[in-house]
Amino acid sequence: MLLIDCPYCGPRPEVEFRCGGEAHIARPAQPADMDDKAWAEFLFIRSNPKGVHAERWIHQHGCQRWFNALRDTYTDAFIETYEMGTKPSRLPDGRTTR
Amino acid sequence: MRRFSFAALLAEAANAHQGWGRQWRNPEPKRSYDIVVVGAGGHGLATAYYLASVHGITNVAVLEKGWLGGGNTGRNTTIIRSNYLYDESAGIYEHAVKLWEGLSQELNYNVMFSQRGVMMLAHNQHDVQSLKRHIYANRLNGVDNEWLTPEQAKDFCPPLNISPDLRYPVIGAALQRRGGVARHDAVAWGYARAADARGVDIIQNCEVTGLRRGPNGAISGVETTRGFIGARRVGVVAAGHTSVIMSMADVRMPIESYPLQALVSEPVKPVFPCVVMSNAVHAYISQSDKGELVIGAGTDQYTSYSQQGGLHITTHTLDAILELFPQFSRMRMLRNWGGIVDVTPDRSPIIGKTPIEGLYVNCGWGTGGFKATPGSGHVFAHTLATGEPHKINAPFTLDRFYTGRLIDEAAAAAVAH
């Protein structure tokens, strides 16, 4: 079980959280203008890197607030958490931090 | 290849079993091949075998970054069944079950395929409706599946607790009698031996690190930790690592990789005659021929390549197992482990072309692809040999995520397998 550092409550066990998947996938502003390729990208295509990944979490059984996190998917170590609507201090380039 | 037979066994018995020898070569990679398969799991090895045996294409290499069968093939709980909901799925999984039925003979290798029956439990009205819908759909597709009352379920699987006092009582079950289990390692080894005997090079400790393309954009070979290896066609069969390999050619995939766990108990005498699965409480269990209870847990909630999942995921499954089979509460668990499974949005595999000429992919089997191993290899070999899909894998395109023609087995496979 992961120990996750909620930016609002501090380190808490993983079971208090839900993972919301890859971060920074913006809901289309003009859905009617989207073609099939754009819809597929939005709905289905994911980066799925082996290395640094940007993802969303919600502290469901705590403060109930969403936040973003950078996590290394090879070591499962959290690198940083940051507020919704902001960008991380480094790019999730998929390279492992190991 | 030295054939296994009763006579060979007798001869070796007299020889203190000193003469069996190695079952496949350990060749150096050639500079190029007609076809390179990336990943020596069951699916990759089966692909190579059918390329050689059905299509006569033997200038083939299977490249494996670790040891053959060391991925999900060697980590899964070996449940085999074909009672999927949609026609396309019934088509491919039933194709596989038919091949399983003759596989030990075909490969001259005992894969210990045992059709002991797979029983899926219903605990609520929704389960009943969904399982019955599956049964009717399966029958239309010629796939066996039948409804059992709780008493019939207990007759079939005496250890099952059907007491109405359970938190989630068993109110019925669907049984596929032709379903069962097979020995996972033997499947990899049997295909490896038979492919090797036909001239396929299986190259272990050879990680693919790049996909090279020619001036026309088509694939020309793969970069590996053992140098460049040329190929006219490349088939990527790398399960949880598919996104990583495809990203080497800038192809983005509709896949996420999650840890999936399993565990086994200490071995005991035969106590468990079949396979039991429950979607609602999330549990699946069988007993290996060695005597261990084989128990499958769920996936973690986050993507990972760490090959280990959270302990709370396994304990959750054990809670469910002990509700259904309280007599196992004193058993000790020997080992648990994880594999990285490649999950697609519609829980169906992707088998076919990619946007890059000469590059083909067979992936997205997620939590339940062991059962498909022979069928998957068979149709993917056809795809690699002819450049076009077999009619059985034609619906399982990468393109379906762009056209919207999904094969939505998510409900059917809400639990792994």
Ligand SMILES: Cc1cc2nc3c(=O)[nH]c(=O)nc-3n(C[C@H](O)[C@H](O)[C@H](O)COP(=O)(O)OP(=O)(O)OC[C@H]3O[C@@H](n4cnc5c(N)ncnc54)[C@H](O)[C@@H]3O)c2cc1C
């Ligand atoms: C715990 C668990 C339980 C499961 N239970 C069941 C079940 O009961 N029934 C069922 O049907 N399915 C089950 N599955 C799913 C099943 O195991 C898989 O779908 C199936 O084995 C996939 O086979 P494969 O040959 O495609 O993959 P793998 O066996 O994983 O083979 C892929 C190979 O590719 C290699 N590879 C990766 N990257 C590279 C690279 N860059 N270069 C070279 N080689 C590379 C890997 O090392 C690996 O050996 C389970 C899976 C797990 C993890």
Ligand SMILES: [Zn+2]
């Ligand atoms: Zn919080």
